[in-house]
Amino acid sequence: MFSLASRRLVNAATNKSRFFSSTAAMGKKVAVLGAAGGIGQPLSLLLKLSPNVSELSCYDIVGTPGVAADLSHIPTASSVTGNLPAAGSWPPSHNTGIEAALTGASVVVIPAGVPRKPGMTRDDLFNTNAGIVKGLVEACADFCPDAVLAIISNPVNSTVPIAAEVLKKKGVYSPKKLCGVTTLDVCRANTFVAASMGKDPKDVNVTVIGGHAGITILPLFSQVPGFSPSDEDREALTVRTQFGGDEVVKAKAGAGSATLSMAYAGYLFTEEVLRAMNGADDVVQCAFVESSLTDAPFFSSPCKFGPDGVTEVMGFGEISAYEQKWMDQMLPDLKKQIQKGIDFANQ
Ligand SMILES: NC(=O)C1=CN([C@@H]2O[C@H](COP(=O)(O)OP(=O)(O)OC[C@H]3O[C@@H](n4cnc5c(N)ncnc54)[C@H](O)[C@@H]3O)[C@@H](O)[C@H]2O)C=CC1
Ligand SMILES: O=C([O-])CC(=O)C(=O)O
Numbered sequence: 001m002f003s004l005a006s007r008r009l010v011n012a013a014t015n016k017s018r019f020f021s022s023t024a025a026m027g028k029k030v031a032v033l034g035a036a037g038g039i040g041q042p043l044s045l046l047l048k049l050s051p052n053v054s055e056l057s058c059y060d061i062v063g064t065p066g067v068a069a070d071l072s073h074i075p076t077a078s079s080v081t082g083n084l085p086a087a088g089s090w091p092p093s094h095n096t097g098i099e100a101a102l103t104g105a106s107v108v109v110i111p112a113g114v115p116r117k118p119g120m121t122r123d124d125l126f127n128t129n130a131g132i133v134k135g136l137v138e139a140c141a142d143f144c145p146d147a148v149l150a151i152i153s154n155p156v157n158s159t160v161p162i163a164a165e166v167l168k169k170k171g172v173y174s175p176k177k178l179c180g181v182t183t184l185d186v187c188r189a190n191t192f193v194a195a196s197m198g199k200d201p202k203d204v205n206v207t208v209i210g211g212h213a214g215i216t217i218l219p220l221f222s223q224v225p226g227f228s229p230s231d232e233d234r235e236a237l238t239v240r241t242q243f244g245g246d247e248v249v250k251a252k253a254g255a256g257s258a259t260l261s262m263a264y265a266g267y268l269f270t271e272e273v274l275r276a277m278n279g280a281d282d283v284v285q286c287a288f289v290e291s292s293l294t295d296a297p298f299f300s301s302p303c304k305f306g307p308d309g310v311t312e313v314m315g316f317g318e319i320s321a322y323e324q325k326w327m328d329q330m331l332p333d334l335k336k337q338i339q340k341g342i343d344f345a346n347q
Pocket of ligand 2: 122184244246258
């Protein structure tokens with residue numbers, strides 16, 4: 001699923017892409033909200049290397065003039081701007097503010113908000129991040145209502161429903177254009193299974209369904225061709241994928257959560273959205289979207305992408321009895337977290 005995007009990144013970075021000049025003409029404006037943060041900076045770097053991006057708009061409440069000035073020295077075809085809520089944009093001639101940051105954007109990636117510290121759940125971030133996401137999505141509704149929104153800010157299981165409610169109130173909601181980014185769960189599952197099978201991770205593509213928090217994350221290892229782990233290994237790999245975020249939070253010991261792997265995952269997700277916008281008809285990736293596959297109103301599953309975002313929420317095929325057990329356990333939690341977001345947006 002990701003091998004093409006990954007190859008393009010290497011090509012762009014080494015400036016040898018034979019696609020470079022031809023695809024630059026199809027480049028889109030991409031805005032990163034939270035661009036000065038732990039995820040935002042490396043994500044912006046990767047997007048600056050993308051031949052599918054013609055304009056990179058970095059927005060944050062602090063630091064974006066520096067991030068943009070720094071990125072602007074990288075010799076790729078895209079322009080870059082650093083936007084702040086008030087005065088002090090970069091370049092100085094550029095209008096500052098969220099309106100300038102968002103106007104004309106085709107894709108908006110949102111990693112704005114606080115990360116976890118050890119001992120916290122993603123839901124513990126709700127009180128701070130719910131309001132941040134609500135405010136930013138209101139601005140998206142006002143200034144780029146047709147953009148695809150890719151929500152990274154946690155808790156994704158609640159922030160995506162918040163975004164949906166905000167967009168509905170503004171009269172611009174399209175389920176095709178609102179995605180929670182669960183790509184990091186796929187990256188982790190691929191990495192862990194490839195190591196267990198002695199394979200190159202690029203040859204593994206695990207479907208991960210559900211949500212993006214603990215047991216709501218469900219990797220479908222039964223669908224990986226040639227993979228038949230012992231019960232014990234399957235349990236260990238499933239739990240490690242579900243709690244991969246905690247592994248990083250613990251190792252960072254108070255300095256935050258996954259940033260570099262998330263920047264990579266956010267880049268892969270965005271590249272695939274852009275590739276579909278540019279006409280590719282083979283783009284399928286997991287995303288947390290409005291869904292009728294289960295009785296949870298939002299659910300992550302493989303989705304087909306086209307020029308306007310998600311064109312089909314695909315099913316997830318047959319799952320094993322082991323996976324069904326996790327699914328039964330997950331759904332009440334997931335539905336509760338979704339409802340919490342909906343209630344917040346409507347209070
Ligand atoms: N979906 C996923 O798989 C993952 C999600 N995350 C989540 O991503 C979020 C960001 O994580 P980090 O980058 O590590 O945090 P960070 O604290 O390093 O960066 C967040 C950035 O958001 C900015 N920000 C805060 N309020 C803002 C606003 N109203 N408008 C614009 N920018 C604003 C901050 O100034 C900061 O630069 C967290 O909520 C974290 O839990 C992290 C890893 C994986
Ligand atoms: O664990 C966290 O808080 C950050 C995150 O969502 C992840 O790494 O999957």
